[in-house]
Amino acid sequence: MQPETRQQLIAQIRSHLANETTAMSDAVFTNPVTAYASNERLELERQTLFRNFPLLLGLSCQLPDPGDYLTDDYSGTPLLLVRQPDGTLAAFINACGHRGAPIAEGTGNKKSSFTCPYHAWTYALDGQLLRIPGEAGFADINKHEYGLRPIPVVEKYGMIWVIPNPAKGVEAIDIDDYLGGLAQEYKSFSFEGYHHFATRLIEPKINWKMGIDGFLETYHLRVLHPKTVGPLYHTNLATSDAFGFNHRMVAVRKTFAEVSDDAELEKDFLQHTIELYTLFPNTMFVYQMDHLEVWRLFPSDNNPNQCKMVLSMYTPEPVSGDSAQRHWDNNLRLALDTVEAEDLPLGEKMQRGYRRGNPKEVTYGRNEPALAHFHRSLEQAMGLPDR
Ligand code: FES
Numbered sequence: 231m232q233p234e235t236r237q238q239l240i241a242q243i244r245s246h247l248a249n250e251t252t253a254m255s256d257a258v259f260t261n262p263v264t265a266y267a268s269n270e271r272l273e274l275e276r277q278t279l280f281r282n283f284p285l286l287l288g289l290s291c292q293l294p295d296p297g298d299y300l301t302d303d304y305s306g307t308p309l310l311l312v313r314q315p316d317g318t319l320a321a322f323i324n325a326c327g328h329r330g331a332p333i334a335e336g337t338g339n340k341k342s343s344f345t346c347p348y349h350a351w352t353y354a355l356d357g358q359l360l361r362i363p364g365e366a367g368f369a370d371i372n373k374h375e376y377g378l379r380p381i382p383v384v385e386k387y388g389m390i391w392v393i394p395n396p397a398k399g400v401e402a403i404d405i406d407d408y409l410g411g412l413a414q415e416y417k418s419f420s421f422e423g424y425h426h427f428a429t430r431l432i433e434p435k436i437n438w439k440m441g442i443d444g445f446l447e448t449y450h451l452r453v454l455h456p457k458t459v460g461p462l463y464h465t466n467l468a469t470s471d472a473f474g475f476n477h478r479m480v481a482v483r484k485t486f487a488e489v490s491d492d493a494e495l496e497k498d499f500l501q502h503t504i505e506l507y508t509l510f511p512n513t514m515f516v517y518q519m520d521h522l523e524v525w526r527l528f529p530s531d532n533n534p535n536q537c538k539m540v541l542s543m544y545t546p547e548p549v550s551g552d553s554a555q556r557h558w559d560n561n562l563r564l565a566l567d568t569v570e571a572e573d574l575p576l577g578e579k580m581q582r583g584y585r586r587g588n589p590k591e592v593t594y595g596r597n598e599p600a601l602a603h604f605h606r607s608l609e610q611a612m613g614l615p616d617r
């Protein structure tokens with residue numbers, strides 16, 4: 231984060247603390263509950279947001295070496311990322327040109343090629359089809375047309391985005407433009423040097439957007455989390471800044487007010503705050519103290535009432551030795567426990583109401599500006615009428 235940004239945020243937070251205020255939007259915003267529970271809305275989201283927008287897939291450290299690969303099915307399109315011998319990244323639809331079997335599973339490293347598990351067609355790391363066993367049976371086809379289908383991918387600031395739609399053309403991502411002014415901030419974080427600790431999946435019975443909503447206000451902290459995060463952070467106090475469809479919210483630890491010297495606060499800003507970035511459309515990027523949590527939210531297949539929450543935790547230093555391992559295991563457990571034990575059980579009850587149309591509308595207060603920005607951005611991105 232640039233020093234000027236920190237200084238501005240410190241001034242805003244000091245003012246909120248002194249006046250017991252929080253960042254406010256212009257007006258209360260309401261959303262029909264069908265946005266969280268209808269099949270039509272989900273289908274629109276799947277066809278637009280999860281196909282035609284850049285989705286954050288992870289950090290560069292997950293594929294450091296040539297031949298490293300990573301598969302990802304969460305968006306509804308099977309994706310394959312491969313680190314090339316020249317160090318660049320390529321992304322493909324993970325489907326064999328023969329009959330569509332996935333040619334790779336999970337993560338790993340391939341020296342030079344992928345072999346399909348069905349009939350052993352073989353592909354180079356750059357997606358070209360190299361070999362067809364019993365090739366005489368396919369004498370009529372043009373092998374060049376049967377390579378893996380590339381999709382747009384960009385790697386910048388130690389982060390990786392893809393657009394799952396091959397029709398977009400591989401040059402389609404201008405990520406600095408997409409970050410809407412956050413590019414320099416992300417550059418300053420030096421995520422290139424981070425390390426992947428672990429990734430975990432949970433599948434709560436809530437709409438995927440409700441999973442994001444839970445991060446986007448501090449209004450509920452004291453009430454829903456009185457024993458866990460509630461005592462650590464100020465309730466109903468946060469900054470709010472929009473960057474195109476993206477958003478930055480800074481929540482404030484109780485320790486913030488104990489530091490009277492601005493220069494010291496500026497130096498230790500992350501010790502006294504937590505940065506919650508919404509990276510449109512489906513990622514919460516939670517940056518705190520000594521680590522980074524990336525929560526990616528996806529609708530479960532064709533079900534608006536269930537989602538996949540994929541949590542990846544990254545650390546600035548590699549985790550080595552038993553005590554470091556235990557420390558980070560505990561951190562990961564804590565991140566999941568708060569959400570699983572406190573947010574999700576209530577969320578699942580709310581979602582059961584949403585399915586039956588209760589209430590008709592949900593309301594985001596002026597003190598919850600990040601929520602209004604998120605839901606407005608979604609509507610705009612999907613071409614829904616302004617309201
Ligand atoms: S589906 Fe891949 S070789 Fe047949």
Ligand SMILES: [Fe+2]
Pocket residue numbers: 444450454455573
């Ligand atoms: Fe919560």
